[in-house]
Amino acid sequence: MSEQFEPTIVGFTCNWCSYRAADLAGMSRIKYAPNVRLIRLMCSGRVDPQFVFKALAEGADGVLISGCHPGDCHYVEQNYKTMRRFALLKMTLAALGIEDARVKLVWASAAEGNILAEEIDKMVAEVKALGPLNWKGDRRPKTEDGRVPSSVIGHRSVVEGVAV
Amino acid sequence: MGEKIGVYVCHCGSNIAGVVDVVGVAKWAEENLPNVRVARDYKFMCSSLGQEMIEKDVKDLGLTRVVVAACSPHLHEATFRNACKRAGLNPYLFEMVSIREQVSWVTKDKTVATEKSKMLISGGVRRVVHHQPLEPLFVDINPNVLVVGGGIAGIQAALEIADQGSHVYLVEREPSIGGHMAQFDKTFPTLDCAACILTPKMFTAGNHPNITLLTWSEVEKVDGFIGNFTVQIRQKARKVIADKCTGCGVCEEKCPKKVIDHMFEAGMGTRKAIYTPFPQAVPKYPVIDVENCIYYQRGTCKACEKFCPTGAIDFDQKDEMMTVQVGNVILATGYELFDARRVPQYGYGRLANVVTNLEFERLSNTAGPTSGKIVLRDGVTAPQTVGIIHCVGSRDIKYNVDCSAICCMQSLKFAHLVKEKTGAKVYNFYIDIRTPGKTYDEFYRRILDEGVHFIRGKVAEVTDAPRFPGEEGKLVIQVEDTLAGRQLRVPVDMVVLSAAMQPRVDSKEVGQKFGISCSANGWFIERHPKLDPVATMTEGIFIAGVCQGPKDIPATVSQGAAAAARVLGLIGQKQVTLEPVRASITQDNCSGCRICNNLCPFNAITFIEDRAVSDINPALCQGCGTCVSACPAGAITGSHFTNQQIMAQIEGVLFDLNVQGAREEMERVPA
Known part of the structure; x- marks a missing residue:
């Protein structure tokens, strides 16, 4: 494993709080780790456990789920359901041998751009320490000399030293 | 799929282009992403020229999908949807990718920022293929309005709306409207006295045929959504029968108990245990301060009852609950010192x-x-x-x-x-x-x-x-x-x-009641700090005055009037358009397990007993999607956020790690 391993994390944010926290982080020009790719949902309650598995199976090293604070849900109480579901999901993930730090639930209100950015930084550092998830190894196609064609690479390998 | 996608990458002046190689990103998208017919970059996509570029391509190249990579969709999604619409493309066949707020403004390294932009656009391109044409939903708007807070902001808003002819419920927690402004002496910079300019407005509000004044009252509960809110209001017991009281003031004169007035006189003066906060109070009838009234402490006195010429004192009066139906709400709850x-x-x-x-x-x-x-x-x-x-x-x-x-x-x-x-x-x-x-x-x-x-x-x-x-x-x-x-x-x-000036201690609680949020320092958050300062993220809930942030009287009055104008605009439309993001059940696939039934806080899901399937009422559904992700049979679809769309987006954003994408890549670009 290379020291320069840069994890890729998929983030699911609700439209009302956390996506807006990301907007605010941008407006406040808060610099945070570029490893997270956010996907907007209407509510954290929309996060189907399948999405998490899909992201991990597609090569993500971690998944961040973010929604409004408990009590602040735009849809009254749906983030409590996310919380319940998340507990079950964690059990399944543990059974599959996926480390705890790889899948995280974070509350961030529309005013908490800094908190979202901090949480992302924290998570990236933790996943970086864990190393790549490598569910099926590095499945990117290689050229004959074992290199990844430049058109395929993301920043994971731009920062020299491809994982694995 | 055979879709023809147009990808448009915005420079946003140097906001994006200063960090992200936008030209390179557009070129990459055109060469590498599936179904992309054309990818262009432009200085300001949101400008009329930028929009016309999209419209022209839709018409000339027969684009069936559009992806714009620019700022947050919360800023310009509507702009580009309209551009699509003008070009004859269903606006929901458009997807926006945020590479400003999520990339250029938060990333230092230019190479990394460029690569991240590519991946986010890849997610958008994969997703948009699965978009379906949708039609917006329409909801009728109840013309009644609730205004919470009877300070100058609330009074101004209530008057504007009432003058137009809609009915206003003006709720105030204290015994009189007027708010902080009623306490002030002179107002800067003209030094005219606050009471002289405020009291006529208070009087008009108190006597307006279209305003129901509910002082000494608090909102307990709010249900529903824009157009149709059901609001429960607690009218605290005044211990004075409003219909009988003439406001003569004899009770106050005769009351033997003096109390330091911490509210209106800011602790500098006294009032009686039965009182109107100040002489010009609206409404004119007093309240009994139960904590200090001798009768409630010792069981005797009743001086006010004895001297009241109209028999308006009622020591047994209880709090009353009332329910009102309104279409819009304006919060003008002010500040605390x-x-x-x-x-x-x-x-x-x-x-x-x-x-x-x-x-x-x-x-x-x-x-x-x-x-x-x-x-x-x-x-x-x-x-x-x-x-x-x-x-x-x-x-x-x-x-x-x-x-x-x-x-x-x-x-x-x-x-x-x-x-x-x-x-x-x-x-x-x-x-x-x-x-x-x-x-x-x-x-x-x-x-x-x-x-x-x-x-x-x-x-x-x-x-x-x-x-x-x-x-x-x-x-x-x-x-x-x-x-x-x-x-x-x-x-x-x-x-x-x-x-x-600081936010009310209970501003967070009040925000939760109405489904809006507070900033870290406790002021209510507006929809946009510059372009939409009186609307909130929750449709139908508006804010005005200092509860949104510190400001002086002219700004407060302007916001009161602005919020009223926004509400009147909605009332005038009679209907409001809502995002067609709704859940629906494919009943052939529903096993009738009823897992979804208890998940909906809006009671939109009902169980049809005789067919043993569940059904969703689209008028009640708010589109959160919690039931969609819970259905074990996959029978529920959340429009505009379907499993297919999200799965495709996941694949897309992980394009660089993704088998399928990489294979396509290999075929396309020989190493």
């Missing part, structure tokens, strides 16, 4: 002649406890020197980081009033003088000309311990004059603290 005791070095609460701004307003007010005489706590001595300290509890990371916006002007006004009424020497201690309003700086110059001393420096301490001759019996203000670069000790008779 910073508790100056929290800055112990200024001695408020410990040193008698240190007063707050609100206390000073009452002192200076002709209708106040001293009939407008500015005197020390002994009630007779006029001060010979007065120190006014700006920014108490504001612009201070220990208390409130924000500027209270009104302190400078208010302190200048105080300086003028002291000079005018007592001829005392006045010192203003300021950090910066901020007078940005119309004719405000002229007012500052006028006060300078009047001979008020201005000392630039944050006051270190106010003490009554003399150290030098001439300080005995005085309050000494210790400060560094940062312009002269020296320490000063200024002996004065009276200190006025310009305490900060």
